[in-house]
Amino acid sequence: MSIFRTQDGVNLYYKDWGQGQPILFSHGWPLNADMWDVQMNFFAERNYRTIAFDRRGFGRSDQPWQGYDYNTFTSDLHALIEYLQLSDIILIGFSMGGGEVSRYISTYGSKRIKALILLGSITPILRKTNRYTYGVEPSVFDNIKKHLFKDRAQFIKDFADLFYGNSNNTGHKISQGILTHMLNMALLASLKATVDCVTAFSETNFSADLEKIDVPTLIIHGSGDQIVPYKSTSKMAHKQIKSSMLKIYEGAPHGFTVTHQDSLNKDLLEFLAKIK
Numbered sequence: 001m002s003i004f005r006t007q008d009g010v011n012l013y014y015k016d017w018g019q020g021q022p023i024l025f026s027h028g029w030p031l032n033a034d035m036w037d038v039q040m041n042f043f044a045e046r047n048y049r050t051i052a053f054d055r056r057g058f059g060r061s062d063q064p065w066q067g068y069d070y071n072t073f074t075s076d077l078h079a080l081i082e083y084l085q086l087s088d089i090i091l092i093g094f095s096m097g098g099g100e101v102s103r104y105i106s107t108y109g110s111k112r113i114k115a116l117i118l119l120g121s122i123t124p125i126l127r128k129t130n131r132y133t134y135g136v137e138p139s140v141f142d143n144i145k146k147h148l149f150k151d152r153a154q155f156i157k158d159f160a161d162l163f164y165g166n167s168n169n170t171g172h173k174i175s176q177g178i179l180t181h182m183l184n185m186a187l188l189a190s191l192k193a194t195v196d197c198v199t200a201f202s203e204t205n206f207s208a209d210l211e212k213i214d215v216p217t218l219i220i221h222g223s224g225d226q227i228v229p230y231k232s233t234s235k236m237a238h239k240q241i242k243s244s245m246l247k248i249y250e251g252a253p254h255g256f257t258v259t260h261q262d263s264l265n266k267d268l269l270e271f272l273a274k275i276k
Contacts, residue, residue: 001060004053004083006076008067013060014053014080018044021114023090025052026077026097028120029201030156030186030194032059035094035257042265048090053080055100057193059185068196070204074103081112090272092117094257095228096201099123099209106209115275116217117268120228120254123237124210127202134232141202145195152194156186162226165253178258210240217244218271220264222252245271 003011015033017040025036033052040050054061056076057068067076077100081089089112093101098121105113128135147155160166160182164174186194219238221230230248238246247267252260 004080006056006079008064008072010056010062010064010067010076012053012056012062012076012080014051015040016084017041017050018048020047020049021088021090022049022051022084022086023092024077024081024086025050026091026093026100027052027055027058028095028097029197030058030189031182032061032185032188034059034181034185038261039092039257039265039268043268046269051080051084051086055097055193055197057197058189060188063190063193065192068193069200070099070103071107073100073200074107077101077104078108087112088114090115090117092119092268093121094119095254096122096197099201099204099206102206102209102213105215106212110213110215113215115215115271116213117271118217118219118234118237119257119264120221120225120234121219121237122201122206122228122233124207124233124240125205125236126228126233132205134236136202136229136232138202141198145198148191148195148198152191153183153187156183163253164255164259165224165226174255174258207240210237213241213243215243216271216275217241218267219244219246220249220256220267221246222249222254222256222260224251225254225256227254 027035032054036052044050057063091101098118125132160179219234221234
């Protein structure tokens, strides 16, 4: 397997397909790099180098007891970029991965980054606070962690229906195979990483990070997203990122990388053509 080592000695798995300008993908919770296979294959066939990795604690990467916070995730991402000596990168982050790629630019600058793409991202803030009243109620995340400890497999199985819109009336029906694939990806992760990441993605404020983004940015979100509501995340992120474009997929669920993969690939290609 392709492995790189982080600054604190954790071994992380990555996949690296094709040749050309690099597109680096950061996956969502509770998934791993395999969520990107369709997009990676699509762009590798069109002369891009596509790279995705399993976040610490997930997939084929090591499962340390610590380090499930965004400063560490960002350091891990930087270690991969340094290891592969990447430049002129298109950074793509989905859901919790949107926070990771945003903080990367805020922390390490945009010298190596050509553009940023945020898909169904949790940025700027996911959780409701006294100062940010648009977010999701804290009790939702407490309930998620409770159910993960009680019966993680059943929780993820039920969560997959909501993730892909099978449990609402959006008309997006996903095959049993896709639902099983999601469950398989999720159960490769450690319980510790799965639970700690709920705290990380629900409580981290990325507002200051978004203010520092200075590369062309495309933001895409589904209006039918019942996990990361677009009005309190991507709509707000668009206002904070100076050079951003916002595209809403009407009725699309959180998992629109699957339900709307053809539209997504088309929109990403058009965006990449504009920034060449």
